[in-house]
Amino acid sequence: MSDADREYDYGELGLVAGLEIHQQLDTATKLFCACPTERREPEESTRRFTRFLHPTKSELGELDEAAVEESRVDREFEYLAFDSTCLVEEDDEPPSRVDAEAMAVALQIGAMLDLEPMDQVHVMRKIVVDGSNTSGFQRTMLVGQDGEIDTSEGAVGIEDLMLEEESAGRVEETGDGVRYSLDRLGIPLVEIGTKPDIRSPEQAREAAETIGMFLRSTGKVKRGLGTIRQDVNVSIAEGARVEIKGVQALDQIDAIVENEVARQVALVEIRDELQSRDAEVGEVQDATEVFEDTESGVLKSAVDGGKVAAVPLYAFDGLVGRELQPDRRLGTELSDHAKRHGAGGIFHTDELPAYGVTDEEVAALKEFVGAGEDDAVAIVAADSETADLAIDAVAERARVAIEAVPEETRGANDDDAGTTRYLRPLPGAARMYPETDVPPVEPDPSEIETPELLTEKVDRYQSEHGLDAGLAEQVAYGRRMPLFEEAVDAGVDATFAAGVLESTLTELRRDDVPVERLTDDHLLGVLLLVEEGDLAKEGVNDVFATLAESPELTPEEAVEEAGLSGVDEDEVREAVAEVVDRNSEQVEEQGMGAFSALMGEAMGALRGKADGEVVSEALRAEIGKRT
Template structure:
């Protein structure tokens, strides 16, 4: 198996884009070794974010590189919003009433499906919190969401609070009775939790704990990433007491001989530059090849004498287009693709036939036995059998003769349309360059 590797960096970065750039560079260096798995879920980025006046927050499990900058932006937004809420709470002289009130009887006739089935409904009065519990701190997230995250640790589904009520089947009359019963003033917010007595009591305590944290600003936390880049509370941020040596892996002493023996791999960025320089690929295509999962196949094809441009465009553009059209290209092995490219380079099939040949290889994958080379040979024989030069000339003469009036009218401008007709008949068995030269000669003979 491939071991799990943890890499920690602690640069001071001032923009979300800088964080994403560093994460991308780390991933590129790891992939340059050729010894790490690829794809979504194989690399997990944990991001630590703090702002002036805020706190260090660790966001776990960010798997999508393209989301890193957005995760950082949203965490900064959250901390800025929490600091603003703290300042407003302090200005109001807000406090948390630690008296937990049983309000189960108030909702005996409620139409709320959640409250109706609860054995116990408990309320907490948050003095001076009105309007702030429902204030958005991230897209789709409010201070009330943070309190709900804490409450969920007790096994409840979440909380209700008067900043969002009436709603969820709770009526305005029920909200008014609730506020009166717990003695809430206009500037107060009331949070309620509904569950069994023990769970509801635990959840109410957690709501009060998180409300007290709001008076202090931003708590240090470990959070999990949500869809699109927001985050939710997981657990308190561990302190130094939880940092201990790895007990299952012995230390590796890196002495001078070991250090000098390490072969530094060619970075993918440098490899892309080499592909431009040595193979004449354009910069965009070279970078796509260098960072592709099919890089080993590309390099094997070029080493076998396949033209780099044909190898690159087949592995990237052609395979991607076929997959988009519903062809299961992933069923074609890398060895079969390599054998197909070699056959094209040896003029046993035309490059124009590659899409059809790949489609047939994908369709017949798993049928019968045979080596990759034998499978490719069979598909070529079926889909694009070899055609001699004499056969090509015969077909070209016939096509031109059948369309003589069109050819005389258009002159050499008829080359393109007639080329399509000939290639369709040949089904990609002959390289387009050969067909074009033959057709050009025949048109020249006719027109002269």
């Protein structure tokens, strides 16, 4: 049984967890400039520029460890700018204000979380040198603190609510560094941090779901992939605090916590075993000559133009290959540190011979570095500079393994297993210093109205509008909830509006209609045409399909384009009479029993131009006259 499959008593292990929820706000403009918050495609960019970023000291004259490590990786950052990009986003002009709409939404969220609002909100700079901000720092401000939410396993305190600017969107790795897109940079973002009150994976997920419900209740948060991210802080009594960043899906949170507990338990056991063996890490050596005649492709290319750097891990035999999480081992942790410095990864003797490396080469490697039967060896094959930096990082991580579980920042992997990878050390207080370009804000919480919660909307949709429980929940928690309410307020039948927004659009998407091109104006316009009697319900699908293919059209123009301009009652009766005439024998034999079969034919003849109820009434009358 692997460590990830073991069952744990989380109370006995001393599990402590907390959450940081990051949610983009759906405001008209960005947090520190008047640019729009709509996302753009990279190919829409109109120009590019580059930056090299370096860490700076805090107001106390200290350098943040995470920023220093990030700066050791020499990279060029390229930014894609658009026709909407301004000088503030390029860091060529200071910001002058905090967006009032974003501040109002943040205060609204704070009220739902029972937070104490700040009398005065000060903007701070948080050092970030990974290229995700053109300035080398992120602007952030504390809006409220000391709140609470309820879960089935007890209350979870809310430490604070921050309002900050979203980072630039990462497009791709380049040969020289990273390419970012500026369309996302500066979108208002709230960060909600819980206190370390969470004691189980299930409680972590429930707390995240509750906070997510509060956020969506505002109707002012962006929806879709990447608009909300959960960071999870996890530790056990004998382990260390680890921050796991970038958990995209709520249903991954419990697996993330479970796997991090398993990882820390395994690292504690490895630490204890290494200490009992008197393990140590040897000196880094150049082992290139060992592989001069190798048939391993990776090693051969390094021998030809670089080097093979090696470090002996005394008394590590069998432990480097120890599984920590599904398909991730201590060797994977060492490899993560090597990759931070540009290496493709590492080889180690717990997994060799493999990858073209022979038994003879493994024996020669161990002999060369002075490793015995109970020892392991890790190697990095790359150009000389990369190999040296990477093997030093591997050696340092191995030394830490002997002493403790390291505090660090990890990233959630893009898999269904809930695994993570090393990113960087935990940041410290030295990364923060005051923003001098933006004046403080004095918010007025008395003007903030707490919105109706989604759970309350579900109940209201059932009692007021007669929706069944399932449809009411779909609409309330759906991304088009504000549009549903606008349509109903405008007089559209609630059941019809809910069915169109939650079912019809899903059916069209499954039929490969590009419904993502339909705007709220398109959707509301079509619903109103039906309500006003200018479009039959049966024609809605065709009109939506037309608008999706030609979004520049208005709903009225799409009705014309689809050939669905309404018909009057005389035309309906005439079309129905023709259908009955064609099926006169069936009508004579079955009477009203022929209704169902003829109804479909009548609707087809009218091609969605007339409402089904009108056609039904005319057909019943016509059959009645013939029988």
